[in-house]
Amino acid sequence: MKHLCILGSTGSIGVSTLKVVAQFPDKFRVRSMTAGNNVALFAEQVLAVRPDRVAIANKDVIPEFKRLASGWNGEVLGGVDGLVEVAEESASDYVVSAIVGAAGLLPTLAALKKGKQVGIANKEPLVMAGPMMLAAAKEHGSTILPIDSEHCAVFQSAKAGDAKEIRKVVLTASGGPFRTSTKAEMLVATKANALKHPTWNMGAKITIDSATLMNKALEIIEAHFLFDVPYSAIEVWVHPQSIVHAMVEFSDSSIVAQLGLPDMRLPIQYALTYPERLDGALPPLTVDKMRNLTFEAPDLERFPSLNFAYDAGRRGGTAPAVLNAANEQAVSLFLNDQIKFCGIFDRVGEALAAHTEKPVDSLETVLEADRWAREFVRSR
Numbered sequence: 001m002k003h004l005c006i007l008g009s010t011g012s013i014g015v016s017t018l019k020v021v022a023q024f025p026d027k028f029r030v031r032s033m034t035a036g037n038n039v040a041l042f043a044e045q046v047l048a049v050r051p052d053r054v055a056i057a058n059k060d061v062i063p064e065f066k067r068l069a070s071g072w073n074g075e076v077l078g079g080v081d082g083l084v085e086v087a088e089e090s091a092s093d094y095v096v097s098a099i100v101g102a103a104g105l106l107p108t109l110a111a112l113k114k115g116k117q118v119g120i121a122n123k124e125p126l127v128m129a130g131p132m133m134l135a136a137a138k139e140h141g142s143t144i145l146p147i148d149s150e151h152c153a154v155f156q157s158a159k160a161g162d163a164k165e166i167r168k169v170v171l172t173a174s175g176g177p178f179r180t181s182t183k184a185e186m187l188v189a190t191k192a193n194a195l196k197h198p199t200w201n202m203g204a205k206i207t208i209d210s211a212t213l214m215n216k217a218l219e220i221i222e223a224h225f226l227f228d229v230p231y232s233a234i235e236v237w238v239h240p241q242s243i244v245h246a247m248v249e250f251s252d253s254s255i256v257a258q259l260g261l262p263d264m265r266l267p268i269q270y271a272l273t274y275p276e277r278l279d280g281a282l283p284p285l286t287v288d289k290m291r292n293l294t295f296e297a298p299d300l301e302r303f304p305s306l307n308f309a310y311d312a313g314r315r316g317g318t319a320p321a322v323l324n325a326a327n328e329q330a331v332s333l334f335l336n337d338q339i340k341f342c343g344i345f346d347r348v349g350e351a352l353a354a355h356t357e358k359p360v361d362s363l364e365t366v367l368e369a370d371r372w373a374r375e376f377v378r379s380r
């Protein structure tokens with residue numbers, strides 16, 4: 001029996017995690033969960049799952065949550081401190097990190113410092129503070145299991161050889177809704193166009209990140225930290241069908257890949273049940289889905305995000321945190337109709353160019369770089 005804390009249960013990954021957990025009542029018990037704002041869904045989840053305690057980031061909505069979840073008598077915490085407290089609690093031994101953006105950094109880091117197993121979907125903290133998170137995991141004996149489908153695929157494929165035999169890691173990208181659009185079409189892209197992902201059904205921020213390929217950019221840095229591969233050995237191939245999630249090339253030129261339907265329940269289940277594989281309710285991949293698998297190189301001129309990632313990653317220090325925060329801020333401005341789609345590229349590029357990176361010697365240095373980048377983007 002694994003005892004779970006689910007950070008971000010009301011999000012796309014959180015909802016899929018609860019579906020996986022519901023299939024294996026003798027394997028998992030949810031001890032705590034967190035939400036940001038969506039108390040209507042959260043109350044429904046809490047009444048169904050009945051955790052011991054919960055935390056809600058926005059303290060103002062707690063009274064409404066208590067009204068909606070009357071009949072459940074667990075403890076309700078609020079704010080960032082509340083999220084950190086449930087992530088650290090001793091009742092759970094496995095934390096699913098599924099908050100979106102930098103908001104997940106403090107609770108995820110707290111869980112690592114308590115020596116828990118942590119299934120990480122929330123890639124932004126790894127981008128911001130990867131070395132710090134890995135050092136915390138090492139020092140406190142915690143295990144990080146990737147939930148991001150590409151990294152889960154690398155994790156599985158890498159088992160076919162020795163780490164020192166890995167020559168290259170290939171992350172696949174669907175290419176998003178603008179894969180075949182011209183630059184002129186991208187310049188006038190609307191929010192509705194950008195939110196229409198061709199293969200995956202996800203939260204708004206990652207859907208926009210997929211449209212800009214910034215999601216893949218963040219994943220390059222995530223892969224560098226998780227698998228200790230140099231940036232020169234990480235490639236992105238556009239694969240519109242989203243069936244092959246990642247590949248690992250070994251020193252003899254063999255490539256080992258992991259395949260599956262584009263459904264996050266698969267990597268979530270693997271990360272939760274690892275090292276076991278359990279029969280689940282996931283649909284199998286059938287031959288008709290395999291007929292037309294295609295791969296192409298990304299267009300770096302229309303999608304400069306990948307170059308931003310290689311640049312920020314190689315510069316290191318606070319540069320990846322600036323990349324991440326500038327992007328989060330720019331995506332938020334785009335979703336609030338304050339900038340155009342391609343304005344996201346401009347803001348992130350300008351922030352990286354204006355930033356002088358510093359070594360990451362403390363959490364405060366990371367948070368200061370994050371604040372600086374957000375303010376820089378807002379001020380443009």
Ligand SMILES: NC(=O)c1ccc[n+]([C@@H]2O[C@H](COP(=O)([O-])OP(=O)(O)OC[C@H]3O[C@@H](n4cnc5c(N)ncnc54)[C@H](OP(=O)(O)O)[C@@H]3O)[C@@H](O)[C@H]2O)c1
Nearest residue numbers: 008010011012013036037038057099100103121122202203
């Ligand atoms: N969706 C996918 O298929 C997918 C795949 C791979 C990786 N990921 C990664 O997984 C993470 C979650 O993605 P998602 O698509 O599930 O996002 P989402 O649907 O937008 O959900 C985000 C979750 O974070 C909570 N949240 C938002 N702001 C918060 C804050 N300031 N403090 C505390 N909680 C907050 C939300 O709460 P409320 O809704 O209650 O406000 C919700 O529970 C992201 O880092 C994403 O890159 C997602």
